[in-house]
Amino acid sequence: MNRHIMRRLVSGLAVAVAMATSATACGSGSDGDSGSGSSGTAKDYGLVRSGTITAAVTAGDYPFVAPDATGKPVGMLVDLNNMISKRMGLKIVYKTTTVQAGLPALTSGQYDMMSVGLVATPERRKSVAFTKPIFWGQNVIVVPAGSKAKALDDFTGKRVGAGANSSQADFAQKSLTKSRLVSEATDSAGVSQLLAGNLDGMVLGSTHVSKILKEHPGKLRTALTSPQDQPGAMAVNKKLTKFLADYNKELTVLADNGTFLKLYQKYFPDLPYPTQMYKFWPSIQKQVEAQGEKTS
Template sequence: MNRIPLRRALGALGLAALTAASVTACGGGDSAAGDDFGLAQPGTITAAVTAGDYPFVSPDASGKPVGLLVDLNNLIADRMHLKIVYKTTTVQAGLPGLTSGQYDLMSVGLVASDERKKSVAFTKAIFWGQNVVVVPASSTAKSIPDLAGKRVGAGANSTQEDFAKKKMTTSQLVSEATDGAGVNQLLAGNLDAMVLGSTHVGQIFTEHPGKLKVALTSPQDQPGAEAVNKKLTKFLDAYNTELTALANDGTFLKLYQKYFPNLPYPTQMYQFWPSIQQQIEKQGKPTP
């Protein structure tokens, strides 16, 4: 899935606090139960997060990571009788840290591409989104050809960067450290467009009313999931078991609807979670 910009309300101090801090949530049982998972720190899940992944994970005013994946992973850690600690990094640095054993889990919505599967494993699917090309409100661009020769930004090592490299070959791709940084460059006139994930766009437009608009959208090829160190097969199996339980009992859908109140649950996800399809049908919710 996708990375999401910081809320406007956060100042530099809040971001610095998140970058420097590690936040721990305690599991409900004996942490020694997870010692045989092969985690970087026995009994503790070391989860990498980014500073611009709202509403999956982002810092609150104090710099503490909050969001859908924090709520979800706190629950899963508790059910697995493990502690969990969140450490802030970037996708670009986090994936190598995952393969080296510095982290156990990358708690970011990433598309489980074939290239990424060469170095990391993935949890069961958590989301299916779209790539959205955002331009200044004054722009006349409505298609990929309209952006030929233009400077188009995308988050480094993100699904959106993969999309731009594959589909926007006539544009000049600019790799940005975060979505927030790219949007700032777009607003400053240093970019002509920025590729974002569909879950990010509403927040971006709320933060910058009337300044940006959507030029075009394109469905992602695969669902998003969290990355896991490939060596942690037992941990991944146990994690997926608990994720499945939370999907089947309605907890995951409640979290989704809490953090995405205006975004219908993606019907592409029904193939992975038929129980959620049944829950949606009982609610009588509209589909995309």
């Protein structure tokens, strides 16, 4: 082969190798190294999918999260987590499941977190971690409009439903020991059974009650309410310690700058912000008090 041609080939090969080396050193690399955060790179948190939060949601947790007419998850926690994931330089995808199936799947590593309001009980903390508190609710027993029940003893021997693995189920097992407890897949399924006469009462979270009563005017009523023992939070895989720490930092920023309270008041316009939460979020207490001063 002509020496000049050979020299050109060798020179071209050297340039190509140099360009490839430069691209490897300066490029975005794997999915876990790319993102939209302020630093321009997403940290490798050990997520199910590098650079993406895989969040489990349920079909009946409105207004925290619920599917819209197209099946797309919407609600307060969707808005909140969309903001936080963006601030962390991560994407987020939502997978619909149930609390009963979602918690063990979270523990086994199929999800990174459950974007659902769950009471952070000591029993649950054995298998999952929790974000900082997001809500403090009440357990409400809803009954048919014609029912005379108004106390726990009135449900002795009665069939009372509660969502499987929910905080309402925990309440029912603890407080309705003389009742015949029925595990329901979702709140909606339990309400349907209540309307059909197959249940004497259904335990619901206070955030769901007003919507359900509006959907069935004159057919249901509240028998009694009881404050929950623990605040509500979102569950996270225990192995994701760095992810949880950074998530809580971003949640704190949104609480302190007023974003969290705005979201709460958007999705819970009829429920005052729970005063039990002030010990976790003193900045929100100041924001609520400031709003009261403006309206007084």
